[in-house]
Amino acid sequence: MQRHFSVPANFETAIAQALADYKLSLNDSKELAKCVLALSDFFINEPEGQTPWHESWAQVAYLCYYLPLNAARLRAVIAEGEKRGFFQDLEEVMDFGAGLATASLSLSESQNLKYTLIERAAEPQRLIEKYFPFFKSEEWIRTINKSKIKNPGKTLALFSYSLTELSDLPDWAYDCEALMIAEPSTQQDGRKLMQVRTKLLEKGFHVWAPCTHEGPCPLLTQSKTDWCHDRIHFDAPKWFLSMEEQLPMKNRTLTTSYLLVRKTKPAPIHAARVVGDTLKEKGKDRQMICRGPDREFLAWMHKFKIQQEIPRGALIELPPDLQKVSNELRVPVELTIK
Ligand SMILES: C[S@@+](CC[C@H](N)C(=O)[O-])C[C@H]1O[C@@H](n2cnc3c(N)ncnc32)[C@H](O)[C@@H]1O
Known part of the structure; x- marks a missing residue:
């Protein structure tokens, strides 16, 4: 969307x-x-x-x-x-x-x-x-x-x-x-x-x-x-x-x-923001996200057959048990945009 x-x-x-x-x-x-x-x-x-x-x-x-x-x-x-x-x-x-x-x-x-x-x-x-x-x-x-x-x-x-x-x-x-x-x-x-x-x-x-x-x-x-x-x-x-x-x-x-x-504190936010466009790479698509001080990416491995392109700037909910490999979070299911 x-x-x-x-x-x-x-x-x-x-x-x-x-x-x-x-x-x-x-x-x-x-x-x-x-x-x-x-x-x-x-x-x-x-x-x-x-x-x-x-x-x-x-x-x-x-x-x-x-x-x-x-x-x-x-x-x-x-x-x-x-x-x-x-x-x-x-x-x-x-x-x-x-x-x-x-x-x-x-x-x-x-x-x-x-x-x-x-x-x-x-x-x-x-x-x-x-x-x-x-x-x-x-x-x-x-x-x-x-x-x-x-x-x-x-x-x-x-x-x-x-x-x-x-x-x-x-x-x-x-x-x-x-x-x-x-x-x-x-x-x-x-x-x-x-x-x-x-x-x-x-x-x-x-x-x-x-x-x-x-x-x-x-x-x-x-x-x-x-x-x-x-x-x-x-x-x-x-x-x-x-x-x-x-x-x-x-x-x-x-x-x-x-x-x-x-000056007022916002309500806590349990989400990450997508801060990158889709990068098409061999075997996977990646998008950069921001949820803390680390530079991290979501990775859709082509073998999982899930394709998603999230609008740059959107907030997304991350499932709690995402596998992390190096700076990549492997996406096993379609993610929800907030
Ligand atoms: C690039 S324009 C942006 C205009 C508008 N805010 C917009 O979003 O389209 C920057 C404006 O800031 C005004 N400006 C710059 N310095 C200013 C100052 N010290 N006091 C008042 N206006 C100033 C300029 O005259 C200009 O209209």
């Missing part, structure tokens, strides 16, 4: 209306793709640079490409959080580097919270207030400091693709009860996020997802190249597919690196 996410209908309508401001429609594939390429090149050349919101091509690219893609990724992260009860008892959200409110828009689909958006550029606020009237925010502010956190025990600090533009988490975030961080799923940002995890654990936070334990992260400590990320399927609308035909990058599946942490 793969995990599929799409663009919500009300987002699509709002994006189409906003594009009309630039004399564009969702069907102007070539013009839209040119804007996307320009912003993609900008992010590649200046990975820590500030999103150039003053440029109309950057606004168009965010509306028709980064907003739908990031919203799909965030919906997957939010669904994972909701499964664990992560958002329970929270009342306020501080969405730092909100951009087009991507994360708050996505979270507000299911969580009725008070959303404050912190965004240094003015253009995103104008676009959201004009074209996404279904989203109700408390306020938009340009900067934030500790005094702005009035109710820390009920506040979620939200960093959606914005930590990448900072050297470290800002001080005020450590006062908040909960943090949700999503980062570009690149090796560099992904490994930086795993180091942020270590720091948050040292400061007394507990990880609710994706980690199933609070020990050292095996992807960080036992490998110099791995980084934790999950994978979802993106069910793109037709106009998006036409635009994508003009682009070198394809997005049938999307990866996400994220962290959900709180």
Whole structure:
């Protein structure tokens, strides 16, 4: 069972209306793709640079490409959080580097919270207030400091693709009860996020997802190249597919690196998370899992005639008596996805 996410209908309508401001429609594939390429090149050349919101091509690219893609990724992260009860008892959200409110828009689909958006550029606020009237925010502010956190025990600090533009988490975030961080799923940002995890654990936070334990992260400590990320399927609308035909990058599946942490301890979890795609090898298929500080794999031996491909990022129940050979757990029965 793969995990599929799409663009919500009300987002699509709002994006189409906003594009009309630039004399564009969702069907102007070539013009839209040119804007996307320009912003993609900008992010590649200046990975820590500030999103150039003053440029109309950057606004168009965010509306028709980064907003739908990031919203799909965030919906997957939010669904994972909701499964664990992560958002329970929270009342306020501080969405730092909100951009087009991507994360708050996505979270507000299911969580009725008070959303404050912190965004240094003015253009995103104008676009959201004009074209996404279904989203109700408390306020938009340009900067934030500790005094702005009035109710820390009920506040979620939200960093959606914005930590990448900072050297470290800002001080005020450590006062908040909960943090949700999503980062570009690149090796560099992904490994930086795993180091942020270590720091948050040292400061007394507990990880609710994706980690199933609070020990050292095996992807960080036992490998110099791995980084934790999950994978979802993106069910793109037709106009998006036409635009994508003009682009070198394809997005049938999307990866996400994220962290959900709180000061409150989560309920114990008796599960492992699948952190690798299927590796087809001679005599067996393998997928990496995480359930503690060891780097471990599930192995489906072809001779047992059980074939299973578990979505990367899913939680699974492990039978108690699995045979372990080296770093491989031999799977004797079909595993249950939680
Ligand atoms: C890559 S965008 C992410 C936008 C959005 N959160 C998303 O998920 O699509 C990062 C945003 O952070 C904003 N930003 C970066 N540093 C900031 C700061 N110090 N204060 C406020 N906003 C900041 C940028 O203007 C930009 O809109």
